[in-house]
Amino acid sequence: MNTSSTQGIKTVLHPVSDLERAKAVYTALLGAPPQTDGPYYVGFEVAGQHIGLVPGGGPQGLTGSLAYWHVPDVEATVAEMTAAGATVKEAAHDVGGGRLVATVIDPDGNLLGLLQDR
Template sequence: MTLGIKTVLHTVSDLDAAKTVYTALLGIAPQTDTSYYVGYDTGAQHVGLVPAKDGVAAPVTYWAVPDIAAKVAELTAAGATLKEEPHDVGGDRLIATVTDADGTVLGLLQDR
């Protein structure tokens, strides 16, 4: 079971230029603004901007789950490939990524 999509990360080639566009789109200033991550909390969603790397050029949706280790195990047993082990990204949040059979990246997050 998931708790729905909570976070969407957009990879961008120019973080400052993207920040200007997303600030205009969302109508709020970012709550997190660093050289490696810009994040906006809007409603029940979190929209993040990250520098493009690892060939991922599409948004990655992060599904909220109550137990990230169990969900990674369930997904890999179902045929997904582990891309990024669960790890702490601060603020009592764990994230991980897997890919489906077509290479689509699926993000998972657990708030502790």
């Protein structure tokens, strides 16, 4: 029984090597300045989506963009996905503000992010 449903991909993180240059490029693309602007993370909120820039791949060690599927229950979704053949890369944990995230790897090696706002 599927206890989780997705609200779609609303959050995408991009690893960047030069945060200031990337911030300028994404500001030009999105037509708005970042809402979160720090040395370890820059975040934009545009058209119902969150676009994040993480220098050096951030604590996740990202080497490519990571899309986060918004779900009502991260732990239930992780359980269902692992039962179906996915592997947990990063277990569900709180990243602040009541937001839970987890990452799983599908059978083909694709990294999928899961996000729950409480």
